[in-house]
Amino acid sequence: MxxxxxxxxxxxxxxxxxxxxxxxxxxxxxxxxxxxxxxxxxxxxxxxxxxxxxxxxxxxxxxxxxxxxxxxxxxxxxxxxxxxxxxxxxxxxxxxxxxxxxxLLNPSPSFQEVVDEARAVVLAGGTMEPISDFRTQLFPRLLENRFATFSCGHVVAKENLTALAVSRGPKGGDLSFKYSSRGDKGMASELGQALLNFLSLVPDGMVVFMPSYAFLNQLKEI
Known part of the structure; x- marks a missing residue:
């Protein structure tokens, strides 16, 4: 670093x-x-x-x-x-x-040009809490009375949400996503096969989040 x-x-x-x-x-x-x-x-x-x-x-x-x-x-x-x-x-x-x-550790200077030139800035997203981080990191100079927030309740009922941890792939290999193991082609192959298996069961497709674009590109090349 x-x-x-x-x-x-x-x-x-x-x-x-x-x-x-x-x-x-x-x-x-x-x-x-x-x-x-x-x-x-x-x-x-x-x-x-x-x-x-x-x-x-x-x-x-x-x-x-x-x-x-x-x-x-x-x-x-x-x-x-x-x-x-x-x-x-x-x-x-x-x-x-x-x-x-x-x-980037301090986004405020990069975002300041947007704040200075725009009449209003709207930040919209699904996972934005804690919102205080946006205020301190993106709008440190903005007065409190110029900042407004609006949020809705969760659209997915809790009975329709399940969190599971998968430690091994279909072939029995470890799914360890530590930074040191991201270049392991065997682990990436296990992940790819696991996703293919899920795709055969989940209707209408899936949304998959990766830790980085570099890791995503690595998976695409397998």
């Missing part, structure tokens, strides 16, 4: 001459990430017309690379105390994959 200053320090003199403000301006004015992504989409369409679906399958399971690079570069302009950079390693298909992830 590194601070933004720690990332710059670890890179040393390699980044001394880089002006992130100029890079940000170029990325926004040229829209190069959008242009390259659009070209890739067009290339995928051509591949489908030619009967090759391998390329399009890969496109569906990954985010546009340049968009990810652009987003990561821009967050490095945030204040040092507003976030941390997390570096992790995992093994996928026998290869070591290094992942850089920026974790």
């Amino acid at each position: 590194l601070s933004i200053a720690g990332v710059a320090e670890s890179l040393g003199q390699k980044v001394d001459g880089i002006n992130l403000l100029e890079i940000e301006q170029y990325l926004k004015e040229s829209k190069i990430a959008r242009k390259i992504s659009g070209y890739n989409d067009k290339l995928a369409e051509d591949q489908v017309k030619n009967g090759d679906t391998k390329f399009t399958k890969s496109r569906r399971t990954t985010n546009p690379p340049l968009h990810a690079v652009q987003a990561f570069l821009l967050v490095l302009m945030n204040s040092d105390e507003d976030g941390r950079v997390h570096l992790s390693k995992s093994v996928i298909d026998g290869k070591v994959v290094v992942t850089l992830c920026y974790q």
Whole structure:
């Protein structure tokens, strides 16, 4: 886990001459990430017309690379105390994959532009308690009399809700979702088979929550 200053320090003199403000301006004015992504989409369409679906399958399971690079570069302009950079390693298909992830710890500065420019902001969701966290983290400067809340009772009767913990998959393998085991293909395969079994029993489909987009993409590739 590194601070933004720690990332710059670890890179040393390699980044001394880089002006992130100029890079940000170029990325926004040229829209190069959008242009390259659009070209890739067009290339995928051509591949489908030619009967090759391998390329399009890969496109569906990954985010546009340049968009990810652009987003990561821009967050490095945030204040040092507003976030941390997390570096992790995992093994996928026998290869070591290094992942850089920026974790925003203080959303207030990023959200302030929305608050300043909008006449009113509506936050709607199904799981928003405790609402006090939204007030302190997103609207720290907002006066109390300008903040209104509205909530409804639970729409699902308690007799229609069941919570179960599943510790093993259909083949008997452990379903352990600790961070250190997320790269385990055997565990991911167990989870995938368990979901397929549930799908055969649950009518009208399911909603499945994953701990991260990286883990979701890993499951899609199995």
